[in-house]
C-alpha cells in the first residue's frame with residue numbers, strides 16, 4: 012500500500028513555489044503593505060499624523076480608498092538576526108491567546124506550496140529543542156506561566172518572534188504578551204500570510220529574501 | 234425574535250452561553266449544568282499531563298490523562314487556559330463584528346454570519362435571498378477548508394505522509410480561493426449586517442479542481458486497510474448530546490442547515506451526510522463526504538448569488554438570535570441592541586459538547602489512539618476560551 016502512495020505522490024509532481032527567492036505566486040492583498048495618506052476611521056488608530064503603523068493594523072479595509080494594498084508581503088521587521096541558525100532553524104510555536112488564524116498561517120508554511128523544511132526551517136514540539144519561540148495571540152493570564160517556562164527552557168542563543176498584530180501590539184483584541192523591546196522579530200498582519208511568515212523566519216536567521224530583485228516569478232500551481 | 238423564544242428546556246440541547254442554555258428553538262435561563270467529572274487514581278495509576286503549550290497541539294489546551302500504563306482510564310480537558318476577554322458590549326454591530334470575526338478566525342465566516350443574522354433578527358432587517366446565497370457560499374467554503382484540515386490531521390498520526398501533504402496542499406488552495414472570493418484568507422471584513430461582498434470570478438473551476446483531487450485522495454484512503462484499522466473502533470461515542478459531524482457519524486440526523494429558514498439550503502435540496510460508525514472513522518468519513526457535498530452546493534449557489542451593502546443600524550433597538558451549522562456543529566448567537574449599540578451578546582460554541590464527547594469517548598482507549606481521536610472531533614479552543622464583556 013505504501014508504494015501506491017509513493018507513486019501517487021510522484022505523479023502529482025513538485026508543487027513547491029520558489030518564494031522567497033522568486034516573487035510570491037498568489038500574494039493576498041489583505042494583508043499586504045498599504046500605501047496612501049490622509050484616512051480617518053481606523054478602529055485601532057493605526058493611522059497617525061506620522062503615517063501608517065504597520066504593527067497595529069488589522070487590515071480591516073476601512074481606510075479604503077485612501078489607503079490601498081500593494082500586495083507586498085514584506086510586512087515584518089527583523090531587529091536582530093542570528094546567523095548561527097543559517098543551516099537549520101528550529102522554531103517552537105506558542106499560542107498565548109490567538110484566534111486560530113495566526114496558528115493556521117504559521118502551520119501553512121509547512122504545506123507543499125511553501126515547504127519551509129526545504130529552507131531548513133523546522134517546527135519542534137518542545138522549547139528545549141528550539142532556536143526561536145514564535146508567539147501568537149494576546150496575553151491571557153492562564154498562559155503567562157507557560158510562556159515564561161517555555162522561554163526559560165530554550166537554550167542560548169535564542170530568538171523571540173512575535174507573529175501577528177495581537178502578539179506585537181495587542182491588535183484589536185487585547186494586550187501583547189511581551190514588551191516590544193523583548194522581540195527580535197515582529198511580524199505584522201491579522202493574520203500575516205504564509206509568505207510573510209516564511210520570509211520573516213528566513214530573514215531572522217540571516218537568510219536572503221531575494222524575490223524583490225530576482226525578477227523570477229513562479230507560477231501558481233493548481 | 235422571529236425564530237427563538239425564551240422558555241423551558243425543550244428539544245435538542247446545543248450548548249451553553251455565559252447566561253443561558255440553548256436548544257433548537259428555545260433559549261432557557263435554567264442552565265443545563267455540565268459537571269466536570271473528577272477521577273481518583275487507583276493504586277498503580279498515574280496522571281500524565283499534556284499541554285497547554287506544545288508544538289503537537291494547534292492551540293493551547295491542557296489534558297490530564299489517568300492511566301495505569303497503556304490504557305487511558307479517564308481524561309480531563311481544560312480548554313480555558315487561554316481565555317481571552319473581548320470588549321464587545323457598547324460597540325455598534327459594525328465594530329462588534331471586527332471582534333466576532335476574531336473569536337475563532339478559522340471559522341470566522343460561521344461566527345460572522347451567525348452574529349449578523351442575530352442582529353438582523355433583532356432589528357427586522359430583511360436580506361434578499363440572492364445575498365443569502367452568497368453567505369451560503371462563504372459558509373460551505375469554510376466547511377471545506379475546515380474539514381480538509383481535520384482529515385489531514387487524522388492522516389498525520391496514522392503516518393500517512395503523502396495524503397497528509399496532498400490535503401495540506403488542497404487546504405492552502407482553498408485559502409487562496411477564499412482570498413480571491415472575499416479579499417481575505419479568513420473572510421475577515423467580507424460580510425456585514427445586511428450584506429455580503431464577495432467576488433466569484435474564477436471560483437468555479439478552482440472549486441471543481443479541489444473537489445476532483447480530494448475525491449481521488451479519499452477513494453485511495455478508503456482502500457487502505459492500515460488506515461481504516463487505525464481509525465475504526467477508536468473513540469466510540471453514540472450517546473449523550475452530540476452535534477455536528479460527530480452526531481451525524483453516529484447516525485443522528487441533526488444539522489442546523491435542516492432547520493434553516495433564511496439561507497436557501499432547502500432550495501438546493503440539502504440533505505445531511507449520515508453514517509453509522511460512531512468512531513474516528515465515522516467522523517473522518519462524514520467530514521470527507523461533506524467536502525464533496527459542500528463543493529456541489531457552492532457550484533449551484535454560484536448561479537444565484539448577489540452582493541449587497543451594509544445596513545445602517547444607528548439608533549435601532551431589538552433582541553434577536555440565530556443559529557447556523559458551523560463545520561463543528563451548531564453555533565448560536567443572541568444579541569440585544571439598545572440605541573444602535575450592543576447591550577448584550579451571548580454565544581454558544583459547538584466546542585463545549587464536542588470536548589465533552591471526546592472526553593467520554595477516550596475512556597478505555599490506548600495512548601496511541603488519543604491523537605487521532607482528538608483530531609477527529611475538529612475542536613477549536615479559541616471559540617470556547619472567550620468571554621465577551
Ligand code: SF4
Nearest residue numbers: 053068069071072074
Ligand atoms: S486597514 Fe489598517 S490602517 Fe486601514 S483602517 Fe483597518 S486597521 Fe486601520
Ligand code: SF4
Nearest residue numbers: 110113175176177201
Ligand atoms: S493577530 Fe489577528 S489573526 Fe492573529 S491571533 Fe490576533 S486576531 Fe487572530
